[in-house]
Amino acid sequence: FIQVDHSTLYAQIHRMYEDSLEILSFEEALRRHDWLQEYVWKAVSPTADKYTAFTALKGKGGYFIRVLEGKEVVLPLQACLYLRTKNLLQAVHNIILMERDSSAQLLTGCLTHPQVERGFHIGVSEFYLKRGSKLTFTMVHNWGPKVDVRPRTGVIMEDESTFVSNYICLTPVASLQAFPRVRMMGKKASASLNSIVYGRGTSLYDLGGWIEMIGSSNKGEILGRTVTAEEAKVVMRARLTSLGGDNVGHVECNGLMLSPQSEISATPELVSKSSTSTLTHEAAVGKLNEEQVLYLMSRGLERKEAEDLLIRGFLDVRILKLPEFLQQQVERIVQLAMGRGL
Numbered sequence: 625f626i627q628v629d630h631s632t633l634y635a636q637i638h639r640m641y642e643d644s645l646e647i648l649s650f651e652e653a654l655r656r657h658d659w660l661q662e663y664v665w666k667a668v669s670p671t672a673d674k675y676t677a678f679t680a681l682k683g684k685g686g687y688f689i690r691v692l693e694g695k696e697v698v699l700p701l702q703a704c705l706y707l708r709t710k711n712l713l714q715a716v717h718n719i720i721l722m723e724r725d726s727s728a729q730l731l732t733g734c735l736t737h738p739q740v741e742r743g744f745h746i747g748v749s750e751f752y753l754k755r756g757s758k759l760t761f762t763m764v765h766n767w768g769p770k771v772d773v774r775p776r777t778g779v780i781m782e783d784e785s786t787f788v789s790n791y792i793c794l795t796p797v798a799s800l801q802a803f804p805r806v807r808m809m810g811k812k813a814s815a816s817l818n819s820i821v822y823g824r825g826t827s828l829y830d831l832g833g834w835i836e837m838i839g840s841s842n843k844g845e846i847l848g849r850t851v852t853a854e855e856a857k858v859v860m861r862a863r864l865t866s867l868g869g870d871n872v873g874h875v876e877c878n879g880l881m882l883s884p885q886s887e888i889s890a891t892p893e894l895v896s897k898s899s900t901s902t903l904t905h906e907a908a909v910g911k912l913n914e915e916q917v918l919y920l921m922s923r924g925l926e927r928k929e930a931e932d933l934l935i936r937g938f939l940d941v942r943i944l945k946l947p948e949f950l951q952q953q954v955e956r957i958v959q960l961a962m963g964r965g966l
Contacts, residue, residue: 650687676748683748711743713746717749733765744772745773751777751780758787761788773801774801777802780809783813804834808835808842820941823858851881860891877890881910916930
């Protein structure tokens with residue numbers, strides 16, 4: 625699926641998977657399926673803020689992906705949202721529906737044309753995971769240094785479902801604000817929100833996530849890795865809430881500062897209303913380990929090479945625990961982005 629500005633250029637179901645999934649533009653899906661209204665704006669409220677309100681009133685485009693009951697899509701599904709026109713406000717609405725006992729990998733890329741100096745992207749995404757379904761959602765952003773980005777994401781999970789969200793942004797952006805909310809309505813579900821960010825220039829990032837374990841015997845994890853250089857500022861927010869019993873949750877926020885003009889703020893929040901649940905967190909913000917730099921230099925590397933190697937290790941996508949075939953794709957994307965910046 626590819627959308628350029630407001631226009632869908634390509635939306636096709638491969639014949640080999642036509643009995644397993646459905647991929648349509650958001651508008652086409654609404655025309656075809658009356659029942660889809662039961663899901664629209666249920667995981668994200670149109671009145672949550674001015675960005676969701678604008679999308680509800682003026683939004684155009686986005687994708688609808690539905691994996692049918694009991695089907696497993698082995699190859700990763702790919703979607704691309706492309707900002708090509710200068711000073712454009714792109715507001716899209718995406719819905720991903722995982723039917724009962726289905727499984728899929730979704731890799732999305734959001735980027736701007738190299739000549740686009742300014743732009744604004746709003747992406748409302750609603751995920752619905754039925755009982756026993758599994759979804760790994762990996763999003764790689766490559767925006768311009770004067771583009772503002774406002775993802776608005778909501779996830780609703782049923783019993784024994786699994787949701788893994790991986791967010792990667794390694795290029796400068798004017799400002800980015802994201803706080804996906806996951807609601808586990810049943811029991812024995814598992815959710816993981818992971819982010820890898822390399823902030824440069826005067827970029828402002830405010831990101832994190834909220835996992836709300838409403839039912840019992842659920843597991844939630846929020847992992848953040850951030851590097852800041854130059855005058856970039858990053859706020860990492862993570863919230864775990866346990867309302868039901870026997871839930872387990874963990875937050876881990878790690879930041880690496882490369883410049884005294886940069887700034888990192890880590891704010892983990894744990895809220896439990898159950899005496900049988902366990903929520904933990906750890907957070908660390910610091911600089912490169914000088915001993916490690918000197919060791920690598922003693923092995924023949926220049927200081928810049930040693931520092932770059934340590935940064936790459938800190939932002940290693942293997943911490944996302946992706947399937948091998950998907951990890952290779954993501955690693956290639958990351959290497960290209962890091963190669964331009966380091």
